[in-house]
Amino acid sequence: MADTIYALASGTGRAGIAVWRLSGQGSADALLALTGRPLPPPRRAVRAVLTDRDGEPIDDGLALWFPAPASFTGEDVVELHLHGGRAVAQGLGRALSGLGLRPAEPGEFSRRAFANGKIDLTHAEAIADLVAAETAAQRRQALRQMDGALAALIEEWRRRLVSILARLEAAIDFAEEDLPPSLITLTQTEAAALAADLAAHLADDRRGEILRDGLHITLLGAPNAGKSSLLNRLAGREAAIVSAEAGTTRDVIEVHLDLGGWPAILADTAGLREAEGQIEAEGVRRALARAGMADLKLAVFDAALVPVLDEATREVIDDSTLVVLNKRDLAAAPLPDRVAGRPAVAVSAKTGDGLDQLVGWIEGELQQRFAVGSAPVLTRARHRAAAEAAFVALSGFDPSVDLGLAAESLRAAATALGRITGRVETDEVLGAIFAEFCIGK
Numbered sequence: 518m519a520d521t522i523y524a525l526a527s528g529t530g531r532a533g534i535a536v537w538r539l540s541g542q543g544s545a546d547a548l549l550a551l552t553g554r555p556l557p558p559p560r561r562a563v564r565a566v567l568t569d570r571d572g573e574p575i576d577d578g579l580a581l582w583f584p585a586p587a588s589f590t591g592e593d594v595v596e597l598h599l600h601g602g603r604a605v606a607q608g609l610g611r612a613l614s615g616l617g618l619r620p621a622e623p624g625e626f627s628r629r630a631f632a633n634g635k636i637d638l639t640h641a642e643a644i645a646d647l648v649a650a651e652t653a654a655q656r657r658q659a660l661r662q663m664d665g666a667l668a669a670l671i672e673e674w675r676r677r678l679v680s681i682l683a684r685l686e687a688a689i690d691f692a693e694e695d696l697p698p699s700l701i702t703l704t705q706t707e708a709a710a711l712a713a714d715l716a717a718h719l720a721d722d723r724r725g726e727i728l729r730d731g732l733h734i735t736l737l738g739a740p741n742a743g744k745s746s747l748l749n750r751l752a753g754r755e756a757a758i759v760s761a762e763a764g765t766t767r768d769v770i771e772v773h774l775d776l777g778g779w780p781a782i783l784a785d786t787a788g789l790r791e792a793e794g795q796i797e798a799e800g801v802r803r804a805l806a807r808a809g810m811a812d813l814k815l816a817v818f819d820a821a822l823v824p825v826l827d828e829a830t831r832e833v834i835d836d837s838t839l840v841v842l843n844k845r846d847l848a849a850a851p852l853p854d855r856v857a858g859r860p861a862v863a864v865s866a867k868t869g870d871g872l873d874q875l876v877g878w879i880e881g882e883l884q885q886r887f888a889v890g891s892a893p894v895l896t897r898a899r900h901r902a903a904a905e906a907a908f909v910a911l912s913g914f915d916p917s918v919d920l921g922l923a924a925e926s927l928r929a930a931a932t933a934l935g936r937i938t939g940r941v942e943t944d945e946v947l948g949a950i951f952a953e954f955c956i957g958k
C-alpha cells in the first residue's frame with residue numbers, strides 16, 4: 518500500500534490562507550484524528566478546528582473530503598484551508614507526521630494522479646507549465662494542453678496507426694496469391710498521409726517549446742551604440758552598466774520581459790569590434806555565440822554616425838533581425854527606414870523616443886512568427902523526439918517488400934507516440950518529468 522502523503526500546496530511563507538493536501542488511504546483517519554469529529558460530506562467545505570494528539574490547538578480552518586476515486590490523485594484526498602503562517606505549518610506538519618503520514622516529494626500528487634489514470638503525461642506537464650507561466654501566451658498554451666488538445670492529437674495519430682495495422686494484419690492472413698492488391702495500396706496511402714501530418718507538426722519552428730521557454734532576443738552592435746541603455750529602457754531598470762567608455766559590457770546580461778504577452782529573454786552583449794584584450798575578445802565571442810542562438814536579433818547602430826554604418830554590425834543582419842538606429846536625438850542626417858533589406862526604427866534610449874514603436878515592432882514580429890494556430894503544438898523537446906521517432910519508423914513502412922517488417926514499423930511508431938502521453942513509459946522518464954514539479958503539485 519502506498520504511503521499517505523501530505524504537503525503545503527500553496528506557497529510557503531506568510532499568507533492569509535494556506536492550502537494543504539493529503540492523499541492516500543490514511544487521509545480519512547488523519548482528518549478524524551485532527552478534528553475528533555465524523556468525516557464531513559464529500560466535496561463540501563466544513564469548518565474544522567484542528568488539534569494535535571496532546572490536545573494542543575493547531576488552527577481553526579476549513580476541511581474538504583474527497584473520497585477515492587473522485588479526487589485529483591484518484592486516492593482518498595483531504596484538503597485543509599488553514600491560516601498561512603510558520604507556526605501553523607510546523608504544528609500541522611508535526612501532527613501529520615505523528616499520525617504516520619509523510620511529506621510528499623515534488624510532483625508526487627500529479628504522479629499518483631497519472632499512475633491512477635486520472636491524467637496523462639501531457640496533462641501533468643501542462644500543470645507544471647501553468648504553475649510556471651509568466652505571461653498570458655504561456656498561460657494560454659498551458660491551459661490548452663491541460664484541456665487535452667495535445668493528448669487528443671496524439672491519440673488520433675495512434676488510432677490511425679492501429680487501423681492501418683489492423684488492415685495489414687488482415688492482409689497477412691491472406692495467402693500470398695489471394696492478397697487483394699487494393700489492401701496494400703490502401704495501407705500505403707494511409708501511412709503516407711499520416712507521415713505527412715506528423716511532418717507538418719514537426720515543421721512548426723519549435724513554436725510551442727519557444728513559447729514555453731521564452732523567446733531569445735539579442736542586442737548586437739558596435740561599442741557605445743547604446744545596447745545597454747536600450748536594455749535598461751526596455752527592462753525599466755538599471756540591469757546593465759552604461760558608460761561613455763567603449764567596451765563596457767563584456768558578459769551577456771539577460772532580463773526577462775513580457776512583451777504583449779510573449780515571454781522574452783532579452784540579452785545585452787559586448788560591443789562588436791576588434792577586441793583590445795583577452796576579456797573583451799571573450800565578450801565578443803559570447804556576443805556572437807548568443808547571436809547564433811537568438812530567435813530575434815536587434816542590430817543597434819549609432820544614428821549620429823549615419824550614413825556610415827558599422828560593418829561588424831551589418832554582418833549579423835539576416836531575416837530574423839530588426840535594425841535599431843539609436844541616439845536619434847543626436848542624428849543630423851535623415852535616417853533610413855531600411856538597412857540591409859531589413860526594417861529600421863529610429864529611437865533614443867536617452868529620451869525614450871521611438872521606444873513604443875520598437876516594442877510594437879518586436880511584438881508584431883513575435884506575433885507573426887510564433888502565433889499558435891488552432892492546431893495543438895508540441896511544447897517540449899520530449900514530445901518532439903517521440904514524434905520524430907514515430908515519423909522515422911513510419912518512413913520505413915513498406916508493405917510491398919515484407920508485410921511482417923511493415924507491421925513492425927507501425928508498432929514502433931505507435932510505441933514512440935505512446936511515450937508522449939505516457940501510455941508507454943519507463944520509470945526513468947517519469948522520474949525526470951515529475952522531478953521538475955514543485956512540492957504539493
Ligand SMILES: Nc1nc2c(ncn2[C@@H]2O[C@H](COP(=O)(O)OP(=O)(O)OP(=O)(O)O)[C@@H](O)[C@H]2O)c(=O)[nH]1
Pocket residue numbers: 738739740741742743744745746747758759760761762763764765766767786787788789843844845846847864865866867868
Ligand atoms: N544622446 C544619447 N546618448 C545615448 C543614447 N543611448 C546611449 N547613449 C550614451 O551612449 C553611451 C554608451 O551607451 P551604452 O549603453 O553603454 O552603449 P553600449 O552599446 O552598451 O556600449 P558597450 O557596452 O561598450 O558595447 C553612454 O554614454 C550613453 O549614455 C541615446 O539615445 N542618446
Ligand SMILES: [K+]
Pocket residue numbers: 740741759760761762763764765766
Ligand atoms: K559603453
Ligand SMILES: [Mg+2]
Pocket residue numbers: 744745746757758759765766785786788
Ligand atoms: Mg553595453
